[in-house]
Amino acid sequence: MNDHGATEGTHPAVPAKTFLWVWLALVFFTGVEVYLGYIELEPKLMLSILMGLSVIKAGLIIFWFMHLKYEKPSLKFWLIPATVFCIGMMLLVFFWDSFRLAALRS
Amino acid sequence: MHDVNQEAMSSVWSGGASPFAMGSKKLGMWLFIVSDSLTFSALLIAYSYARLNSPNWPRPFPFSPSIVFSTIMTVVLLASSLTMVMGVAAAARGDRGTTVKWILATMFFGTTFIVLHMREWFHLIDEGLRLTSNPWGSPLFGAVFFGVTGLHMTHVAIGVIYLGIISLGFGRGKFSSEDVEVSGLYWHFVDLVWMFVFPLVYIMSISPK
Numbered sequence: 293m294n295d296h297g298a299t300e301g302t303h304p305a306v307p308a309k310t311f312l313w314v315w316l317a318l319v320f321f322t323g324v325e326v327y328l329g330y331i332e333l334e335p336k337l338m339l340s341i342l343m344g345l346s347v348i349k350a351g352l353i354i355f356w357f358m359h360l361k362y363e364k365p366s367l368k369f370w371l372i373p374a375t376v377f378c379i380g381m382m383l384l385v386f387f388w389d390s391f392r393l394a395a396l397r398s
Numbered sequence: 399m400h401d402v403n404q405e406a407m408s409s410v411w412s413g414g415a416s417p418f419a420m421g422s423k424k425l426g427m428w429l430f431i432v433s434d435s436l437t438f439s440a441l442l443i444a445y446s447y448a449r450l451n452s453p454n455w456p457r458p459f460p461f462s463p464s465i466v467f468s469t470i471m472t473v474v475l476l477a478s479s480l481t482m483v484m485g486v487a488a489a490a491r492g493d494r495g496t497t498v499k500w501i502l503a504t505m506f507f508g509t510t511f512i513v514l515h516m517r518e519w520f521h522l523i524d525e526g527l528r529l530t531s532n533p534w535g536s537p538l539f540g541a542v543f544f545g546v547t548g549l550h551m552t553h554v555a556i557g558v559i560y561l562g563i564i565s566l567g568f569g570r571g572k573f574s575s576e577d578v579e580v581s582g583l584y585w586h587f588v589d590l591v592w593m594f595v596f597p598l599v600y601i602m603s604i605s606p607k
Contacts, residue, residue: 303490305487305490305491306487308484308487311480311483311484311487312480315476315477315479315480318476318479318593319473319476322469322472322473322476322596325596325597325601326465326469326601328601329461329465329601329602329604330461330465330604332604332606332607335602338601338602339602342597342598342601342602343597345597346593346594346597349590349593350590350593350594353479353586353589353590354586354590356483357479357482357483357582357586357589358582358583358586358587359486359579363418363420364418364419364420366418367418367420367428370418371428371432374432375432375435375436378436378439379435379436379439382436382439382440382443383443386443386446386447389447390446390447390450393450393451394450397453
């Protein structure tokens with residue numbers, strides 16, 4: 293049987309301290325999000341900042357915790373654009389229609 | 399000649415090359431994660447659309463206790479990601495005992511998240527939140543809230559079971575470090591999804607003071 297389960301692309305050993313820093317950054321960004329909610333920022337501005345922070349948090353998780361940083365570049369160039377493109381196609385419909393809905397309500 | 403062709407074909411069909419220099423299990427998990435991220439994206443975009451479409455969308459979460467409670471849930475889930483990544487690192491070193499301990503810690507945090515989440519659900523149900531109605535505004539809120547958080551909680555529950563199987567198998571030497579890494583990918587993805595659910599569903603729904 294051909295063993296495709298074998299780990300071919302072994303990652304370099306990442307120090308535990310790196311993971312701890314990434315984790316602290318994730319907790320810090322979560323704290324910022326909660327603070328923005330506490331001060332009741334204007335909804336559109338708050339949504340923009342929250343989504344920006346979520347993308348940064350997602351990046352930290354994907355690149356360090358999920359080790360994408362240490363995978364072959366071809367995997368990154370395949371995974372990220374494909375996912376962003378598909379989500380972008382969904383947003384393409386929603387995003388523009390949201391302006392129409394907002395105009396209808398005002 | 400026939401034998402040579404057959405040999406060549408057999409070599410092609412049985413692999414011989416691994417895309418992206420990784421095992422098939424890991425590549426399979428990445429593919430699953432891409433497809434599942436699109437499922438959650440569609441759900442969250444549908445939620446945003448329903449919210450924008452409803453003039454009386456409720457904002458039922460007071461900062462204290464609701465947001466404080468969901469923040470604790472978020473930190474618990476983040477803690478589970480830290481223990482998981484430590485487990486994956488221990489598995490790569492071949493340290494079976496430490497790996498199992500880290501995975502058990504991850505399962506503990508995952509289970510804590512589910513318990514806290516269920517408590518929150520029951521609290522909201524006591525307040526009158528149902529799939530098709532609620533006392534605060536648009537009846538769509540219940541369906542969206544239970545749909546998004548329920549699908550996420552299901553992923554967490556499946557993850558806890560998955561990690562239980564992996565820790566047992568790895569502890570007994572039946573699974574490889576790659577199996578631990580693949581389960582780690584799944585677990586971090588579940589954490590990643592919550593990084594979007596928490597601000598969109600909770601923080602954007604804080605009750606005005």
